[in-house]
Amino acid sequence: MADPSSYRPRPGQIPESPGVYKFRDEHRRVIYVGKAKSLRPRLSSYFQDLAGLHPRTRTMVTTAASVEWTVVSTEVEALQLEYSWIKEFDPRFNVKYRDDKSYPSLAVTMNEEFPRVQVMRGPKKKGVRYFGPYGHAWAIRETVDLMLRVFPVRTCSAGVFKRSAQIGRPCLLGYIGKCAAPCVGRVTPEEHRELAEDFCDFMAGRTGTYLKRIEQQMVIAAEDMEYEKAARLRDDIGALKRALEKNAIVFNDATDADLVALAEDELEAAVQIFHVRGGRVRGQRGWVTDKVENVDTQGLVEHALQQLYGEEKGDAVPKEVLVPALPDDTAAVNQWLSDKRGSRVSLRIPQRGDKKDLMATVQRNAQQALVLHKTKRASDLTTRSRALEEIAEALGLDGAPLRIECFDISHLQGDDVVASMVVFEDGLSRRSEYRRFEIKTFEGQDDVRSMHEVITRRFRRYLAAKEKAGDWVGGEVPEQEADEDGRPKRFAYPPQLLVVDGGQPQVAAAKRALDELGIYDVAVCGLAKRLEEVWLPDDDDPVVLPRSSEGLYLLQRVRDEAHRFAITYQRSKRAKRFRAGPLDEVPGLGDSRKQALLKHFGSVKKLRSATIDQICEVPGIGRKTAETVAAALAAAAPAAPAVNTATGEIIEDDEDTAPAAPPSENGGTTHDAAAHPAGPRTCPGP
Numbered sequence: 001m002a003d004p005s006s007y008r009p010r011p012g013q014i015p016e017s018p019g020v021y022k023f024r025d026e027h028r029r030v031i032y033v034g035k036a037k038s039l040r041p042r043l044s045s046y047f048q049d050l051a052g053l054h055p056r057t058r059t060m061v062t063t064a065a066s067v068e069w070t071v072v073s074t075e076v077e078a079l080q081l082e083y084s085w086i087k088e089f090d091p092r093f094n095v096k097y098r099d100d101k102s103y104p105s106l107a108v109t110m111n112e113e114f115p116r117v118q119v120m121r122g123p124k125k126k127g128v129r130y131f132g133p134y135g136h137a138w139a140i141r142e143t144v145d146l147m148l149r150v151f152p153v154r155t156c157s158a159g160v161f162k163r164s165a166q167i168g169r170p171c172l173l174g175y176i177g178k179c180a181a182p183c184v185g186r187v188t189p190e191e192h193r194e195l196a197e198d199f200c201d202f203m204a205g206r207t208g209t210y211l212k213r214i215e216q217q218m219v220i221a222a223e224d225m226e227y228e229k230a231a232r233l234r235d236d237i238g239a240l241k242r243a244l245e246k247n248a249i250v251f252n253d254a255t256d257a258d259l260v261a262l263a264e265d266e267l268e269a270a271v272q273i274f275h276v277r278g279g280r281v282r283g284q285r286g287w288v289t290d291k292v293e294n295v296d297t298q299g300l301v302e303h304a305l306q307q308l309y310g311e312e313k314g315d316a317v318p319k320e321v322l323v324p325a326l327p328d329d330t331a332a333v334n335q336w337l338s339d340k341r342g343s344r345v346s347l348r349i350p351q352r353g354d355k356k357d358l359m360a361t362v363q364r365n366a367q368q369a370l371v372l373h374k375t376k377r378a379s380d381l382t383t384r385s386r387a388l389e390e391i392a393e394a395l396g397l398d399g400a401p402l403r404i405e406c407f408d409i410s411h412l413q414g415d416d417v418v419a420s421m422v423v424f425e426d427g428l429s430r431r432s433e434y435r436r437f438e439i440k441t442f443e444g445q446d447d448v449r450s451m452h453e454v455i456t457r458r459f460r461r462y463l464a465a466k467e468k469a470g471d472w473v474g475g476e477v478p479e480q481e482a483d484e485d486g487r488p489k490r491f492a493y494p495p496q497l498l499v500v501d502g503g504q505p506q507v508a509a510a511k512r513a514l515d516e517l518g519i520y521d522v523a524v525c526g527l528a529k530r531l532e533e534v535w536l537p538d539d540d541d542p543v544v545l546p547r548s549s550e551g552l553y554l555l556q557r558v559r560d561e562a563h564r565f566a567i568t569y570q571r572s573k574r575a576k577r578f579r580a581g582p583l584d585e586v587p588g589l590g591d592s593r594k595q596a597l598l599k600h601f602g603s604v605k606k607l608r609s610a611t612i613d614q615i616c617e618v619p620g621i622g623r624k625t626a627e628t629v630a631a632a633l634a635a636a637a638p639a640a641p642a643v644n645t646a647t648g649e650i651i652e653d654d655e656d657t658a659p660a661a662p663p664s665e666n667g668g669t670t671h672d673a674a675a676h677p678a679g680p681r682t683c684p685g686p
Helices: 039-047 055-063 075-089 137-147 158-167 189-203 208-223 227-245 297-309 330-341 353-395 447-468 504-517 550-579 591-601 604-608 612-616 623-635
Strands: 019-024 030-036 066-071 105-108 117-120 129-131 257-264 268-277 280-290 320-322 346-348 403-412 415-425 435-438 497-501 523-528 533-535
Touching (some): 030 039, 030 055, 030 075, 039 055, 105 137, 189 208, 208 227, 257 297, 268 297, 268 353, 280 297, 280 353, 297 330, 353 550, 403 447, 415 447, 435 447, 435 550, 447 504, 497 504, 497 550, 591 604, 604 623
Parallel strands (some): 320 346, 403 497
Antiparallel strands (some): 019 066, 105 117, 105 129, 403 415, 415 435
């Protein structure tokens, strides 16, 4: 535990300007980001008597080892910089709302020649119009199915579209009238884009004008005695009205607003958002967070707005944002939202009428989300805590192992030997801390020696980080890469428990590596696959945990995750090796220029026969690079041509860019998988 007075800046050093500040721990990792209208009083408040601080604030300042700040000109700039740094550094003491699930949205790919309507999840893409998010994907598909009758926009994938264009026949939707079939030229790209824009206008809430227009067309068709056309337009109106009925009407006017409500207790907070467009609820989403910092309702609202609109621009930010409490820096947040929209945004608390009633509904949804989350998490927390306690008791540890690291070795008959390191904190995987290794000191199959190398390399990096922080003085350790930007260092934190995938030999190798480095405060164990036995260093008999033990389940999950991560890396390396060609050996030749060479000449064979002047004609290839390419291809002479033993003819090899097929694996295991390369190719007889 650090003493805040040891890194407290002198009052005269802190400016009174607006700015953003960062607290870093002893490993230079950013643990908290904040902003202030005036930096001097805000930072001074962290260095008062510890007894007067909120427990969460006290934990943060005693974990930190330094503080630094950046001065900005306005409070809006401070808000923007704070959001950027929280997103970049992921500080452990900042509130970060996380989606409780990946909400699907209705997307229209206006960035394509023939826009496509589809369900999308994940981050938004440039040039795509989004509507939602929705609670369920089936709700989107039902709405789209109704609207395709009126707006027959393309919904097929690129592969189906290309196939239909090749064979000259549309898919089933084209035959039944739910697609305009641009793939076979029934409509021009301009006409199809106009259909997609009408679809987007309708989904955006501009429904009244369009319905009136269709009704007028229906009346005109009936007067002209075009009864089939009038009946079709009547059915179109019915389909659109059924689609509208799926979105509840909440306001009589065409209100565009987002309503944000919060439910919180001492430890957690839940936020719910209703997206209202054209007076109808078009989408809903929610987040839950741990209150890891001392933050009030106003601060939670500000964090929620940052999360909601941090990546948005234009119409994605509505004209009106309704909240349960205004942020402390209301003017700055309001200006920030207006800048993102490009026009004025009203940020306010609803006081009366329909908007206040709808806010109460959103509030009830937030309260229910928090109750449901706490019900689920109580079980999860209890299980994880029991698992960690059982591991500590079985292995004789002083306390629960809050950070567990597991290592696994993967290879295929001694080739492409790699290792993985996975990290579990508080019983949950922390993927940002995962690391992978290539075995460098030897070749061949030796799991024990590989484990010793990996553990040595991992903890040498840890010692290097400690030495850099001034916490350790010892023998030589390699230079640690500087991570001065505050991102989590790769090996800065030691585990309380180190798990290896294997039995006594692997455990002994890991323990020997730690002893050689002088590290004695990290517990080591191994989990053998055969009988799921836990092996400890210097013990002749394993520790056998009950089959129903939560501790054993956790160790198995850690081991299986390390195995999955290792074999994925090993397979990717093997696939890359099989795809390697003579151009991969040319120093300084990247993927872009390799692709340019192959595109220009068509194959490696033709490139090999080209002159240096011809190679120089490729954009981006200078004479020196061309000479290097020619020399490398000349050195990598092609093998003797294959001969068809049945006919005696020579089989030409164009050396195109298609990758060779890798040998298959047997069983999918990491160590015992046997390769079965295909035998020599034979040609059929005449």
